[in-house]
Amino acid sequence: MKTTGVTGWETAVLDGGPADGLRMKVSDRPRVIQVxxxxxxxxxxxxxxxxxxxxxxxxxxxxxxxxxxxxxxASP
Incomplete structure (x- = not known):
């Protein structure tokens, strides 16, 4: 498996829940964000x-x- 490291920073926005509308920078498009x-x-x-x-x-x-x-x- 080849690892390429960080591909760059992208803007992400959270939808719903207690952090609704929060904007942040993420790298490598994570599948999950924990708040x-x-x-x-x-x-x-x-x-x-x-x-x-x-x-x-x-x-x-x-x-x-x-x-x-x-x-x-449904998350804990």
Whole structure:
């Protein structure tokens, strides 16, 4: 298998979910983008934190910028 490294940076936009409309630069057109969002924790020990994890999957029907990633509602 031949690896070619980074092919360049492209603009991507997230569609739906908590990061709807967020634009970013991605390299090598990743299949999945993971977004985390801090959660409030009450009465937690010092240093403990919690984050919500959201998954966005690439829309393969879009071949030009901006690439589109749709919110995966079934993701953990």
């Amino acid at each position: 985390t969002c801090p959660c409030r924790v009450e009465g937690a020990p010092q240093g403990l934190r919690a984050e919500g994890v959201y998954v966005y999957r690439r829309d393969y029907g879009v071949d030009s910028e901006p690439l589109r990633y749709g919110f995966d509602i």
